[in-house]
Amino acid sequence: METLLHQILSGLAAGGIYGSLALALVMIFQATHLVNFAQGELAMCSTYLAWSLIHAGCPYWLAFLATVGISFVAGALIERCVIRPVENKPALAVVLVFIGLMLILNSVAGWIFGYTVKTFPSPFPDHPLFGNTYIGNHELGIIAVMALMVALLYLFFRYTTLGLAMRAAAVNPDSSRLCGIRVGRMLALGWGLAAALGAVAGMLIAPIVFLDPSMMSGVLLYAFAAALLGGIDSPGGAVVGGFLVGVVENVMGAYVIGTELKLTVALILIVGVLVMRPAGLFGKVVVTRV
Amino acid sequence: MRKLALPALLVSACVLPFLVSDYRVFQLTLVIVHAIALLGLNLLTGYSGQISLGHGAFYAIGAYTAAILIDHFHVPYWATVPLAGIVCLGAGILFGLPAGRLENLYLALATFALGVSLPQILKYRHVEPWTGGVQGVTLTKPEAPLGLPLSRDQWLYYFSLAVMVVLFAGAWNLLRGHTGRAIVAIRDNPIAAAAAGIDVARYKSLTFGVSAMYTGIAGALGGIAVQFVGPDSFSFFLSLRLLCGIVVGGLSTISGAIYGALFIQFVPNIAGDISKAAPLAIYGVLLIAVVYVMPSGIAGAVNDVARRMRAFGRTTEARSSSKHRENQPGRNHA
């Protein structure tokens, strides 16, 4: 019983990790209708930036805010300079650009920072709540921060003009232009937001998994799965999807199939769900008029 | 003049092994292998519009089929190639049946899952007696038959070349006929295609099967050429490389498979020569550069250039013939 509780809670904690990166993926998708394979590496680079700032003597919260800000700008710049030229090219060409970006970022990070594992500080106190051995403060912190981000995103997209403009630009760029929306600016904004979200995700994840260039590669797969499971256009769905993926993966691995096929089983399960409910659990089913 | 192009190409492909060293012949054999794999993926993703991020899995299944048949059952190498193809045809159809119902993004995830989890399955201890687990299976390259004066590398090159010609001709035929049109119709507008009476689900899963078959045959040939089959040869990077290959080569083209194969075979080596510190960064830069400069891939760019040259030729011809007409006495002016 105790072990089951451990598994579920560590699954939730892992799910928090997947969900936070999934949020960034959903963000990009909502803004641009593209899935960004380089999201994980961008988040990793942001985390290295934060690490460098902290090591240069910057206090944690200052480094945190600075990193989020710089990542926002960097994301918007990447959209402008790297993605904009291939905007109208076939979708697969854009995927290739993402792959290229992913390779470049990973390689350069390894070159500059080396491959030894680095520690990253956590803003939450070290001693677990009530001295429990089940879930640490940091993991609870991740869940709390994510809930906060989802709420903020929801409010932003639902109740602000800017949020509405961004959604419009993604769904129907031509009509949006006719309404006076600067579509290009919306896209850049979308990327910037996604990069900022990714930076937060990276800084939350690093204290648990340790910082190294391959930090995000494993997480990306699960984040991708979580985002699709929850519905690629639903931020709340991404978070719930993350938790589901985390818990299912842990419990299956511990009790059903053994750790050797954990990855396979988790993925088969996800594909199975998608076959039954193609739009994901919370996604909107899109009906196209012929 | 135009009719000479293809035969000349084939002749020079046959002559090539005698001009270069065995090591180069080995590399060229790998190019052929990759070209077959890329054609398979192109059938699925380029012509049929079904994106696959896990085609490395079919490559692996083909390779392991050949390896197990040779190692455990002592089947001669030339028979393992079509057998690997048949196994992968079945695997592809099986996978294509549910996968065909998924929309592009979700299909991407499903194939992603396949590509990532297959190495884990290959290492699973219950199949270890067959697959050799992580140590893999070592194979021997076949000798040239009938005492032909060819080295083993050269023989395998010709064998692969023959397989490639057969497969490419088959694909060309398929795409030219009504199957090809059906597939492209499904890609461009599935609802209209269904309305026109095309059995969308059947064609989709069949395409998956054929695509997997091609890639599986490539895997079998590749395994024999490298003389080693192990789970680490088929990581997710392989699937990524195949995807890069078809986009760089040119989607929805047959020649694109060859251009793409040349790219993914030689460019990583070049990138490694340029930089030891961050070779993948160079590779990434080159990928992005190709997409910017040649968004329809190399085949697209080649066709573009050829078309422009032809148009230029025609304009020059038209100009010179109209001048010629001007200089003829008694001719009416337009």
Add this chain to the structure above:
Amino acid sequence: MPKSSHWTLLVVMTFLALGCSRKEQGSGGDNAKGASLSASTIKIGQTMPYSGPASAYGTIGKLQTAYFKKINEAGGINGKKIEFLTVDDGYSPPKAVEQVRKLVEQDNALAIFQPLGTPSNAAIRKYLNEKKIPQLFAATGASQWNDPANYPYTIGFNINYVDEGRTYGKYIAEKQPTAKIAILYQNDDYGKDYLKGLKDGLGEKAKLIVAEATYEVSDPTVDSQIATLKGSGADTFVNVTTPKFAAQAIRRAYDIGWKPTEYLNNVSASVGSVLTPAGLDKSVGLVTIAYYKDPTDKQWDDDAGMKEWREFMTKEYPEGGLSDGTNVYAYIAAQTLVQVLKQCGDQMTPENVMKQAANLKDFAPALLLPGIKINTGPKDYVLFDQLQLARFDGKSWVPFGQLMSVM
């Protein structure tokens, strides 16, 4: 396909043919015996994962490049300079095969030194033995490189994982006969070799193993596995993980209140790279096997060998990490190669290189732990016959007990 493509391909192939054949006119081409009887340089080839999932180990190739450059500047070996050709194989076996063929057939390498990774080594072994080119000091701890009867041209270097596992097994069987053992291992040859060795060393006590859990390199954390292992009621934990996961495992076990007797595999026994991130206080009592000095362990700060290494790193290889034990390992391997080449004297043939590699007697580079020496013979391709147990006291790895014999 359009005719324009046919012509383009024809042109491309002509270039290929011309380019390739021109290069080959210079070198000897495919020649099994022709490897490097060249008068002035000693060509040593290497494949290393400079890209891809194992690129962390690329530092080995980079350090060795710097080391051989230094040797050349000091006059080379017996008057000849070392030409070190190290190329990227991306940890992919087909790529490794391709690169090794190039090194042997085109560049006429004398030997392939420290190719890295079990998959790559497995893929090139048959080829190199057929061509009679030494597969020298393979940089992997897998157990299959000690097979002079079948593969006389292949010799390993690392303490192999089976031997290390066996040593833990024997030790536990002796000192903790009623232990309940749990093991966490990476789901590949490296992890499975340890398991095999552990069971071997435990012998009939193998049933003491009550829980086994695996993880993949792509897993973000191993928290779930640690929970499972704790739940099995085990009081002894054999931790067979790579540095990142080792740090996670050590910390997690402590955090969930599990305090077993823990054995940590040598691959991750670095104070700087693993124990510090895990938490030095959480790592007290860990036991490992060591054969070389940990550069982050303060007890070696005044050691002559360590000082020499630090000077080399600062001057010749400044981008290398001073806290990375891999850089110590690479240095020792490079010194061993130099010793082999020196022993070759004038006879720089692949055959003689292999003969000398199997003829190392009591060779003890300064960075090895005191008492540990390299010994090889024509039937004994295992370099390190002894291992030292060490326990972590919160600051350093303190050696204890006698040198344990590997057999």
